[in-house]
Amino acid sequence: MRLTCVECPMGCEIEVEVSDGKVLSVKGNTCPRGKAYAENEVICPRRVLTTSVRSADGKMVSVKTAFPIKKSETFAVMEKINKITVTAPVKIGQVVCENISEDINLIATSNLND
Amino acid sequence: MKNYDVIVIGGGPAGLAAAIRAYDLGAEVLIIEREEITGGILNQCIHNGFGLARFKESLSGPEYAARFIDEVCKRDISVMTNTTVLSLSADKKVTAINQTDGIFTLQAKAIILAMGCRERSKGALNIAGTRPAGLYSAGSAQKYVNIKGYLPGKEVVILGSGDIGLIMARRMTLEGAKVHAVCEIMPYSSGLKRNIVQCLDDFGIPLYLNHTVLKIEGNDRVTGVVIAQVDKDKKPIPGTEKHFDCDTVLFSVGLIPENELTKEAGIELCGATKGALVYQNRETTIDGIFACGNVLHVHDLVDFVSEEAEIAGAAAAKYALSGSKERSVVNTFAGDNVSYVLPQKIDKNIEGNVKLFFRVKKALEKCTVKVICGEQVLLEKKKRVVRPGEMENVILPESLVSELGGDISVVLEGKEI
Ligand SMILES: Cc1cc2nc3c(=O)[nH]c(=O)nc-3n(C[C@H](O)[C@H](O)[C@H](O)COP(=O)(O)OP(=O)(O)OC[C@H]3O[C@@H](n4cnc5c(N)ncnc54)[C@H](O)[C@@H]3O)c2cc1C
Numbered sequence: 001m002r003l004t005c006v007e008c009p010m011g012c013e014i015e016v017e018v019s020d021g022k023v024l025s026v027k028g029n030t031c032p033r034g035k036a037y038a039e040n041e042v043i044c045p046r047r048v049l050t051t052s053v054r055s056a057d058g059k060m061v062s063v064k065t066a067f068p069i070k071k072s073e074t075f076a077v078m079e080k081i082n083k084i085t086v087t088a089p090v091k092i093g094q095v096v097c098e099n100i101s102e103d104i105n106l107i108a109t110s111n112l113n114d
Numbered sequence: 115m116k117n118y119d120v121i122v123i124g125g126g127p128a129g130l131a132a133a134i135r136a137y138d139l140g141a142e143v144l145i146i147e148r149e150e151i152t153g154g155i156l157n158q159c160i161h162n163g164f165g166l167a168r169f170k171e172s173l174s175g176p177e178y179a180a181r182f183i184d185e186v187c188k189r190d191i192s193v194m195t196n197t198t199v200l201s202l203s204a205d206k207k208v209t210a211i212n213q214t215d216g217i218f219t220l221q222a223k224a225i226i227l228a229m230g231c232r233e234r235s236k237g238a239l240n241i242a243g244t245r246p247a248g249l250y251s252a253g254s255a256q257k258y259v260n261i262k263g264y265l266p267g268k269e270v271v272i273l274g275s276g277d278i279g280l281i282m283a284r285r286m287t288l289e290g291a292k293v294h295a296v297c298e299i300m301p302y303s304s305g306l307k308r309n310i311v312q313c314l315d316d317f318g319i320p321l322y323l324n325h326t327v328l329k330i331e332g333n334d335r336v337t338g339v340v341i342a343q344v345d346k347d348k349k350p351i352p353g354t355e356k357h358f359d360c361d362t363v364l365f366s367v368g369l370i371p372e373n374e375l376t377k378e379a380g381i382e383l384c385g386a387t388k389g390a391l392v393y394q395n396r397e398t399t400i401d402g403i404f405a406c407g408n409v410l411h412v413h414d415l416v417d418f419v420s421e422e423a424e425i426a427g428a429a430a431a432k433y434a435l436s437g438s439k440e441r442s443v444v445n446t447f448a449g450d451n452v453s454y455v456l457p458q459k460i461d462k463n464i465e466g467n468v469k470l471f472f473r474v475k476k477a478l479e480k481c482t483v484k485v486i487c488g489e490q491v492l493l494e495k496k497k498r499v500v501r502p503g504e505m506e507n508v509i510l511p512e513s514l515v516s517e518l519g520g521d522i523s524v525v526l527e528g529k530e531i
């Protein structure tokens with residue numbers, strides 16, 4: 001299977017050999033992150049989800065999942081996130097919602113002052 | 115008139131990094147920013163992927179900006195927000211306006227231009243039809259969704275496949291819009307490969323390469339677009355038309371450096387980059403005025419913006435505190451397959467290696483970058499793949515810089531993809 005690694009702007013073309021749901025070999029990656037990406041991608045693709053939530057007074061606070069979530073869960077997680085309202089102050093790195101998908105937290109990526 | 119050693123115009127990532135470096139080298143620094151907060155365009159870029167080179171982490175735009183804003187706060191750097199610079203003179207007087215002080219003029223010993231870039235307008239595309247509501251640049255749509263929190267439309271077609279367009283295809287899809295197509299007139303996308311994968315392929319959004327828009331339909335509001343395939347001369351091929359119903363069209367047709375102030379000061383611009391002509395320390399053709407970031411040339415990675423800004427910041431502080439030295443200048447030129455080289459001028463009297471940034475005209479693989487001076491090849495470097503959407507660089511070591519016998523060119527040899 002041919003993949004493009006999305007872990008960095010190099011966008012390496014990776015060739016993965018899979019058989020019976022097992023990865024036999026990974027070629028074309030420039031660094032170890034590419035290998036890990038390819039191994040996950042052929043079994044269960046995951047992505048960090050970035051979006052935003054609204055504060056009580058209507059301002060937007062950007063958020064991300066602290067770790068990559070299952071790609072197949074993207075829209076279900078979006079639905080949950082869109083129901084969240086935050087109250088100021090919010091600090092970068094603060095947990096906005098625990099366990100938004102599996103045991104992965106949703107965290108703020110922008111500050112909101114009082 | 116208040117004096118500063120260094121005035122930085124623009125508080126985006128370039129302005130912030132330049133200010134920090136200038137301050138650390140002993141200069142008294144002021145940043146002037148038009149918006150309510152510093153951070154520049156990064157504030158609306160809430161996706162991740164920033165800072166991989168610099169911080170070895172994948173940060174979102176606001177997180178990347180915050181690292182620099184925090185550093186500015188720790189220092190005694192003056193910051194004026196909600197303040198717009200109206201004009202700049204060659205003798206480094208800055209005239210600005212804000213609500214509290216009205217119009218005022220400041221004098222600097224050195225200036226750093228860090229005004230960023232703006233999006234090319236849809237006027238850049240020549241399209242038949244009236245101009246109904248529902249047409250947005252991808253960047254303004256990004257601002258609506260991420261800063262103001264509302265979705266400009268539900269049924270979307272994106273014209274142009276620059277990174278901001280690709281990012282917005284995903285962003286609007288996540289927020290519940292249906293993105294029907296991304297249409298690109300060139301045979302390749304000008305965006306990063308990873309953005310094609312994670313913004314289009316992940317969501318099954320089709321990318322039509324070699325396609326142009328023929329018509330935008332609708333009187334008050336957009337109701338649809340017609341696209342068609344183009345031939346080698348970029349002429350539409352009859353019979354290949356495709357129609358999409360939509361209420362929104364986003365344009366992602368590139369960025370141009372914001373250089374009104376630069377021109378007014380009488381600084382010479384480069385036709386290829388649309389930014390100032392600079393030496394390797396990012397000094398423009400006016401002594402003591404420096405430029406960095408997207409105002410100088412459009413960067414695809416903010417990490418390079420910060421790196422460049424630090425060069426400009428250091429040089430501006432040096433100029434403000436100890437004046438200028440005599441120059442010994444050679445020019446750089448874009449050779450085969452290269453569309454521009456920056457810096458355009460090398461001053462042999464400035465110490466240090468020179469990182470030559472360049473962009474290629476077309477995608478090539480198994481290539482060799484050569485830096486040549488007359489008949490002589492000074493330097494060769496292999497690159498696996500180069501693409502027009504991605505800025506490349508090659509380092510000219512100090513030992514070669516001081517020995518340069520004349521103008522140099524960067525050329526690229528390789529196999530077309
Ligand atoms: C819409 C858009 C989306 C982008 N998305 C990405 C992305 O996803 N990833 C990426 O790596 N890069 C992206 N870029 C490129 C990004 O701009 C650069 O990586 C980086 O932000 C450039 O930094 P800068 O400081 O040069 O410019 P900017 O971030 O644009 O900052 C310039 C600052 O100068 C201020 N300013 C301008 N004129 C004046 C004036 N006269 N007086 C006072 N202040 C002034 C502006 O308000 C702004 O804050 C995007 C660019 C745009 C336009």
Ligand code: SF4
Nearest residue numbers: 005007008011012034
């Ligand atoms: S393999 Fe490594 S270098 Fe290549 S794209 Fe992935 S992360 Fe980047």
